[in-house]
Amino acid sequence: xxxxxxxxxxxxxxxxxxxxxxxxxxxxxxxxxxxxxxxxxxxxxxxxxxxxxxxxxxxxxxxxxxxxxxxxxxxxxxxxxxxxxxxxxxxxxxxxxxxxxxxxxxxxxxxxxxxxxxxxxxxxxxxxxxxxxxxxxxxxxxxxxxxxxxxxxxxxxxxxxxxxxxxxxxxxxxxxxxxxxxxxxxxxxxxxxxxxxxxxxxxxxxxxxxxxxxxxxxxxxxxxxxxxxxxxxxxxxxxxxxxxxxxxxxxxxxxxxxxxxxxxxxxxxxxxxxxxxxxxxxxxxxxxxxxxxxxxxxxxxxxxxxxxxxxxxxxxxxxxxxxxxxxxxxxxxxxxxxxxxxxxxxxxxxxxxxxxxxxxxxxxxxxxxxxxxxxxxxxxxxxxxxxxxxxxxxxxxxxxxxxxxxxxxxxxxxxxxxxxxxxxxxxxxxxxxxxxxxxxxxxxxxxxxxxxxxxxxxxxxxxxxxxxxxxxxxxxxxxxxxxxxxxxxxxxxxxxxxxxxx
Amino acid sequence: xxxxxxxxxxxxxxxxxxxxxxxxxxxxxxxxxxxxxxxxxxxxxxxxxxxxxxxxxxxxxxxxxxxxxxxxxxxxxxxxxxxxxxxxxxxxxxxxxxxxxxxxxxxxxxxxxxxxxxxxxxxxxxxxxxxxxxxxxxxxxxxxxxxxxxxxxxxxxxxxxxxxxxxxxxxxxxxxxxxxxxxxxxxxxxxxxxxxxxxxxxxxxxxxxxxxxxxxxxxxxxxxxxxxxxxxxxxxxxxxxxxxxxxxxxxxxxxxxxxxxxxxxxxxxxxxx
Numbered sequence: 001x002x003x004x005x006x007x008x009x010x011x012x013x014x015x016x017x018x019x020x021x022x023x024x025x026x027x028x029x030x031x032x033x034x035x036x037x038x039x040x041x042x043x044x045x046x047x048x049x050x051x052x053x054x055x056x057x058x059x060x061x062x063x064x065x066x067x068x069x070x071x072x073x074x075x076x077x078x079x080x081x082x083x084x085x086x087x088x089x090x091x092x093x094x095x096x097x098x099x100x101x102x103x104x105x106x107x108x109x110x111x112x113x114x115x116x117x118x119x120x121x122x123x124x125x126x127x128x129x130x131x132x133x134x135x136x137x138x139x140x141x142x143x144x145x146x147x148x149x150x151x152x153x154x155x156x157x158x159x160x161x162x163x164x165x166x167x168x169x170x171x172x173x174x175x176x177x178x179x180x181x182x183x184x185x186x187x188x189x190x191x192x193x194x195x196x197x198x199x200x201x202x203x204x205x206x207x208x209x210x211x212x213x214x215x216x217x218x219x220x221x222x223x224x225x226x227x228x229x230x231x232x233x234x235x236x237x238x239x240x241x242x243x244x245x246x247x248x249x250x251x252x253x254x255x256x257x258x259x260x261x262x263x264x265x266x267x268x269x270x271x272x273x274x275x276x277x278x279x280x281x282x283x284x285x286x287x288x289x290x291x292x293x294x295x296x297x298x299x300x301x302x303x304x305x306x307x308x309x310x311x312x313x314x315x316x317x318x319x320x321x322x323x324x325x326x327x328x329x330x331x332x333x334x335x336x337x338x339x340x341x342x343x344x345x346x347x348x349x350x351x352x353x354x355x356x357x358x359x360x361x362x363x364x365x366x367x368x369x370x371x372x373x374x375x376x377x378x379x380x381x382x383x384x385x386x387x388x389x390x391x392x393x394x395x396x397x398x399x400x401x402x403x404x405x406x407x408x409x410x411x412x413x414x415x416x417x418x419x420x421x422x423x424x425x426x427x428x429x430x431x432x433x434x435x436x437x438x439x440x441x442x443x444x445x446x447x448x449x450x451x452x453x454x455x456x457x458x459x460x461x462x463x464x465x466x467x468x469x470x471x472x473x474x475x476x477x478x479x480x481x482x483x484x485x486x487x488x489x490x491x492x493x494x495x496x497x498x499x500x501x502x
Numbered sequence: 503x504x505x506x507x508x509x510x511x512x513x514x515x516x517x518x519x520x521x522x523x524x525x526x527x528x529x530x531x532x533x534x535x536x537x538x539x540x541x542x543x544x545x546x547x548x549x550x551x552x553x554x555x556x557x558x559x560x561x562x563x564x565x566x567x568x569x570x571x572x573x574x575x576x577x578x579x580x581x582x583x584x585x586x587x588x589x590x591x592x593x594x595x596x597x598x599x600x601x602x603x604x605x606x607x608x609x610x611x612x613x614x615x616x617x618x619x620x621x622x623x624x625x626x627x628x629x630x631x632x633x634x635x636x637x638x639x640x641x642x643x644x645x646x647x648x649x650x651x652x653x654x655x656x657x658x659x660x661x662x663x664x665x666x667x668x669x670x671x672x673x674x675x676x677x678x679x680x681x682x683x684x685x686x687x688x689x690x691x692x693x694x695x696x697x698x699x700x701x702x703x704x705x706x707x708x709x710x711x712x713x714x715x716x717x718x719x720x721x722x723x724x725x726x727x728x729x730x731x732x733x734x735x736x737x738x739x740x741x742x743x744x745x746x747x748x749x750x751x752x753x754x755x756x757x758x759x760x761x762x763x764x765x766x767x768x769x770x771x772x773x774x775x
Contacts, residue, residue: 204718233586235719240529260722261724264727264734271727271757277723277724280717280725283722288717293768294570295543296543297544299768373759422721422739
């Protein structure tokens with residue numbers, strides 16, 4: 001096991017300093033994240049968390065035990081050297097800490113905000129046995145924000161161009177990660193995005209109050225400084241196809257098109273006015289800035305009483321957005337219980353603080369509407385938990401005769417997505433599974449077509465930002481090696497030809 | 503940013519805009535559409551492709567001013583730029599030799615008939631075109647369509663030009679006298695519904711190009727869902743063309759009214775400026 005503290009130079013001296021600091025200054029309780037006051041934030045789209053101060057960050061980082069096994073590193077999908085970056089923060093070297101994170105994760109400002117840390121690095125922190133875990137996510141966010149506030153973004157020196165061109169399809173977390181990693185290796189990277197701005201789900205899906213759009217655009221600006229080219233308004237499969245990208249001279253392609261078509265429940269009333277998919281509702285509010293209508297032109301229906309169906313992060317984002325748009329009653333309808341809810345704990349707690357009602361063990365049966373076609377209510381049925389299903393969670397079973405009506409004027413469906421067919425349909429020979437997701441090697445992202453790689457939700461189905469970024473990380477390594485071999489095979493071919501001609 | 507090569511006002515509140523977008527035009531086929539956004543505050547507006555010049559890479563769209571966003575597009579001039587243009591989107595219309603194809607267009611639905619007729623015609627179909635407008639002055643594209651159709655019938659609601667009545671009145675006569683193999687209808691939902699009801703009685707293959715409210719146009723949002731044979735389909739990835747007899751037009755009409763109130767607010771506000 002290597003020393004978890006990999007500080008350059010006078011390592012031992014610094015290590016001693018840290019040990020001293022950590023022993024003397026160790027506080028037992030976790031530093032709470034400062035937040036916008038709950039009554040105030042219910043009415044605005046500004047970020048809920050306001051971030052640690054440098055002192056708070058140093059104190060919190062010094063809570064780390066520097067345990068030799070560092071389970072947190074294994075708990076992180078991209079294996080960030082967490083003890084090392086915490087040590088640097090404790091020492092006050094915030095920029096050094098950020099460099100350490102960026103060795104493994106290109107999107108710290110984003111992941112520090114939206115990763116489900118309590119299910120990953122923080123879950124396995126040894127402190128959780130006695131106290132609360134080190135606030136790894138909050139600290140990751142802190143160093144990323146610190147750099148932003150200090151002005152200049154540090155850009156690594158780029159190696160000489162390799163002459164290889166890579167097209168990245170989609171500019172969400174997977175695509176941005178691949179783009180950054182390959183650009184840093186000297187490849188010419190072009191990111192193709194269907195929307196008018198880059199960022200994918202980070203722009204259209206996750207709300208401003210959880211992930212400010214300025215933060216996302218800063219990550220994009222950073223990639224532009226790495227000479228990544230962005231081409232918005234380009235839908236691969238329609239504007240240009242994957243075979244055409246190869247004809248245009250690209251040597252490899254990465255597909256990171258993300259979550260697909262929103263699922264509906266196939267219950268009566270889903271096409272009444274006032275029924276949204278979470279994707280549509282969030283896109284209107286976030287990307288198109290409908291919360292600022294009519295200053296921005298895209299409208300969104302603002303409900304008095306809003307119900308969101310589902311228990312994931314998307315459901316929480318949707319209901320908290322509806323609340324901020326002025327809903328007097330905002331509720332979640334989820335067919336399982338609190339324990340099975342897949343949403344992030346912090347978001348669930350924030351939602352509760354803001355006054356969101358949670359109807360657990362409640363399943364929608366039909367949406368009611370008036371003769372003009374507008375939503376008036378949601379008929380639900382109470383559920384109880386039965387045996388565990390294939391997902392390992394206890395299966396909800398309807399309780400007969402328990403139907404009741406929730407009077408609502410907006411219903412938002414947030415029960416997941418299915419694969420988008422546009423890229424597979426227009427890429428001859430690309431293998432998909434029976435649900436339409438692209439088949440890719442989990443270690444490399446390689447698809448069945450040489451030079452075509454894929455990662456993120458279009459491979460796994462709906463998952464998290466960090467898992468998509470992790471898939472991008474692996475794919476970047478594989479693409480780099482593919483391009484290297486391509487070079488070798490071309491050289492070999494030239495060599496052969498020379499010999500033949502000679 | 504796409505620049506307007508040429509803007510012409512075809513009729514009151516109806517404008518034709520041309521853009522030089524070779525990459526988009528190269529891929530575009532009859533029946534597809536684009537999404538554009540006038541400026542950074544703008545909505546994403548889906549628009550049928552009216553014409554495309556493959557050699558020069560020029561895309562033509564036709565806009566009817568109905569609200570703030572379309573009025574803004576209508577106010578742009580030759581040489582102005584819009585911020586975004588995405589396409590081509592949707593599935594192309596299925597093109598083959600059917601025999602006699604009747605192409606029905608109403609309002610600005612007349613404009614996209616041009617590429618459809620070109621396509622059908624090039625495969626050897628006989629084309630009978632029916633175009634309808636409210637009054638004589640809002641009839642558009644008549645001359646151009648005459649050049650590529652075998653026959654053109656024009657209707658106006660008020661009888662100020664051509665046949666008095668709706669496109670269905672002209673279609674009714676045709677159905678009596680002609681052997682028709684396919685009807686393709688593009689226009690207001692009420693018109694497409696009326697055409698569908700009429701041809702259903704003859705068990706005649708009829709397609710409509712649907713124009714629901716849409717945001718991304720790539721399948722992601724589901725806002726453009728339409729009920730086809732009782733099942734939800736997305737116009738952007740499953741359409742925009744659907745078999746007319748299977749379409750729930752009443753649901754589409756209802757869903758198109760979703761933002762009437764907001765549209766009025768936005769329009770009134772923009773007029774005050």
